[in-house]
Each structure stands twice: as structure tokens, then as C-alpha cells.
Amino acid sequence: MFGTRITEMLGIKYPIVGGTMMHITTARFTAAISNAGGLGILASAIYKSREEFAEALDQLNDLTDQPFAVNLNLFPMMRPIDNNDYLDVLLDKGVRIVETSGHSAPEDLCARFKETGLTWIHKCVGVRYALKVQGLGADIITVVGYENGGATGKLDIGTLVLVPRVVESVRVPVIGGGGVSDGRGFLALLSLGAEGVIMGTRLLATREAPIHESLKKAFVEAGEQDTLLVMRSIGATHRVWANSAARKIAELEKEQAGLPEILNMATGEKAKQMYDHGDLDLGMISCGQGVGMCHDIPTVKELFDRIVGEAGDIAKRLARNS
Numbered sequence: 369m370f371g372t373r374i375t376e377m378l379g380i381k382y383p384i385v386g387g388t389m390m391h392i393t394t395a396r397f398t399a400a401i402s403n404a405g406g407l408g409i410l411a412s413a414i415y416k417s418r419e420e421f422a423e424a425l426d427q428l429n430d431l432t433d434q435p436f437a438v439n440l441n442l443f444p445m446m447r448p449i450d451n452n453d454y455l456d457v458l459l460d461k462g463v464r465i466v467e468t469s470g471h472s473a474p475e476d477l478c479a480r481f482k483e484t485g486l487t488w489i490h491k492c493v494g495v496r497y498a499l500k501v502q503g504l505g506a507d508i509i510t511v512v513g514y515e516n517g518g519a520t521g522k523l524d525i526g527t528l529v530l531v532p533r534v535v536e537s538v539r540v541p542v543i544g545g546g547g548v549s550d551g552r553g554f555l556a557l558l559s560l561g562a563e564g565v566i567m568g569t570r571l572l573a574t575r576e577a578p579i580h581e582s583l584k585k586a587f588v589e590a591g592e593q594d595t596l597l598v599m600r601s602i603g604a605t606h607r608v609w610a611n612s613a614a615r616k617i618a619e620l621e622k623e624q625a626g627l628p629e630i631l632n633m634a635t636g637e638k639a640k641q642m643y644d645h646g647d648l649d650l651g652m653i654s655c656g657q658g659v660g661m662c663h664d665i666p667t668v669k670e671l672f673d674r675i676v677g678e679a680g681d682i683a684k685r686l687a688r689n690s
């Protein structure tokens with residue numbers, strides 16, 4: 369049930385993608401997502417050298433025989449080594465699927481994606497970006513709406529409108545996301561024409577997520593209003609969990625503070641410390657509005673099975689009632 373062009377092209381059981389999450393989609397967590405029937409995506413920027421990255425891919429290949437992808441980060445400041453080096457390593461390790469994300473298309477990399485026969489997924493937040501990367505040869509386009517955790521861009525289009533607009537504008541299959549936390553959202557996005565869904569926030573509250581239990585508990589307790597948008601003033605809008613650090617960043621932006629002051633609060637190193645040690649307020653953590661629908665901490669497999677089961681039940685109920 370729920371087979372689509374995405375499940376066929378990627379060779380996965382369920383049309384569910386676990387979104388790239390810096391410091392979180394490590395080899396182990398990526399494998400957990402792929403082993404649960406979805407597509408895990410390793411965040412290559414976690415690894416600071418070719419050797420560390422190669423080791424992570426070896427570990428991933430040992431932990432799963434299911435398909436997975438690797439995200440190549442397009443922001444030079446955020447990745448320790450050049451993407452061409454990451455590409456050499458991932459090709460050497462037999463990776464077949466790459467993901468990129470952002471509003472600037474990776475024009476320097478896409479020729480290599482094509483030459484090497486990689487399946488290329490690009491994630492963006494608007495029709496115009498989707499059309500651009502389709503023109504460059506993207507095989508699959510992921511779009512995430514305004515509700516989503518992490519980078520939201522500047523267009524502010526909600527998932528309910530963005531997904532069908534992109535689906536009707538491109539010919540390649542579309543993965544939709546932003547706010548998907550359960551079977552209702554999953555089925556809704558397939559109804560909108562997406563052939564797969566992407567989830568980030570919901571996966572934070574799973575048993576295997578490599579983050580501290582106190583954060584998982586906080587996400588289960590959080591509601592849909594517990595996120596806010598920050599860093600718009602520096603052209604890097606992110607939806608994040610509304611803890612005291614995020615509120616402080618929002619204040620700094622109101623006071624027109626300088627880039628260094630804002631980045632000092634927003635650094636990923638602080639998020640990493642929170643994941644490791646459970647501090648709830650040290651820094652900023654990406655988080656979508658779907659956090660309001662995280663009510664428990666299942667394994668990834670329990671979550672995916674439940675989502676697909678729930679979607680199947682809803683589809684049957686609707687068919688009976690029509």
C-alpha cells in the first residue's frame with residue numbers, strides 16, 4: 369500500500385523520508401530510519417574530514433542493507449570539507465542517492481551527479497526554486513512549507529498550498545513536508561499529489577534519535593505554538609523551538625544586533641551540546657509546528673508502521689463514507 373514513483377525510484381518500503389538533521393542524522397540514526405522502511409539521509413557536514421566521513425559510510429553500510437541518501441550541505445561556512453571531496457568518498461562507498469537543499473541550486477555539482485548516475489533529490493521551499501532545479505536535472509524535488517522545522521526561506525507558503533502548486537508545476541515526483549507528524553498528515557500530502565513525505569521534527573521524539581531524553585520529553589510536552597521564526601534579519605530564516613535562547617535571538621534581531629552576536633547564540637555547536645547533555649536553553653534547536661502532534665516516544669519503526677496503518681484506515685473510512 370502507498371507505493372509511488374518515490375518508493376520505486378528509491379527502493380524503499382514506505383514513501384517516508386527522514387529529513388537531514390545536522391548532528392542528528394548520524395550513521396546510526398540514518399540506518400534506523402532506513403531499517404524502519406523509510407529513506408534515511410546522512411548529514412555529511414557532521415563529519416570533519418574525508419576519513420571520518422568514509423568511516424561513517426562504512427558504519428552505515430554495516431548497519432543497514434536498505435537504501436539511504438547523503439545530504440551535501442550547500443553553505444560553505446557549514447561544511448568542514450569541499451563537496452567535491454564528499455562526493456569522491458560517497459561514490460567510492462557505493463552511495464546511490466544524494467540530497468541537496470536551499471534556494472541556490474548546486475550548479476557546480478549537478479553535472480557530476482548526472483555523470484555518475486546518482487539519484488539527485490533537491491529540497492526547497494517554492495515553485496520557482498523547484499523549476500530551476502528540475503531544469504538542472506534533479507530527479508526528485510522535496511518541498512517543505514512554512515510549518516517546517518529548520519530553514520523556511522522567505523516565501524512563507526504553507527504546506528497545504530505549496531505542495532499542490534509544486535506538483536502541478538513540475539514533472540518529476542515530489543516529496544512534501546512541513547508539519548507531517550502522523551498518518552493524517554501523511555495521507556493529506558499524498559492527496560495533494562506528493563509521492564512521499566519528509567519528516568524532521570516528529571523524528572526527534574523517537575527512541576533512536578541521538579538527543580538527550582530531557583529534550584525528547586520537552587518536545588512531547590510542547591504545543592503547536594511553541595516554535596518561532598528567527599534569523600530572518602540575516603537572510604537565514606529558521607523555525608526553531610521557542611526556548612529562552614530562541615527568544616533572546618528574536619530580541620537581538622529586534623534591536624538590530626550585529627551578525628556575530630546573533631550567530632553566537634544560534635551556533636550549531638550549542639545545539640550539539642544540548643543534544644548531548646540535555647540543557648534546554650543553551651541555544652537554538654530547529655523545530656516545526658508539528659511538534660504539537662508529538663505525543664509519545666516510539667521507535668522509528670513503530671512510528672512509520674503506525675503512520676502508514678493510520679493512513680490506510682482513514683483512506684478506507686473515507687472510501688466507505690463516499
Ligand SMILES: Cc1cc2nc3c(=O)[nH]c(=O)nc-3n(C[C@H](O)[C@H](O)[C@H](O)COP(=O)(O)O)c2cc1C
Pocket residue numbers: 386387388389390392411469491512515516517518519545546547548566567568569570653654655656657658
Ligand atoms: C533539529 C532539526 C535539524 C535540521 N537540520 C537540517 C539540516 O542540517 N539540513 C537540512 O537541509 N534540513 C534540516 N532540517 C530540516 C529537515 O530536514 C526537514 O526538512 C524538516 O524538518 C521537515 O519539516 P518538519 O520538521 O515539519 O517535519 C532540520 C530539521 C530539524 C527539526
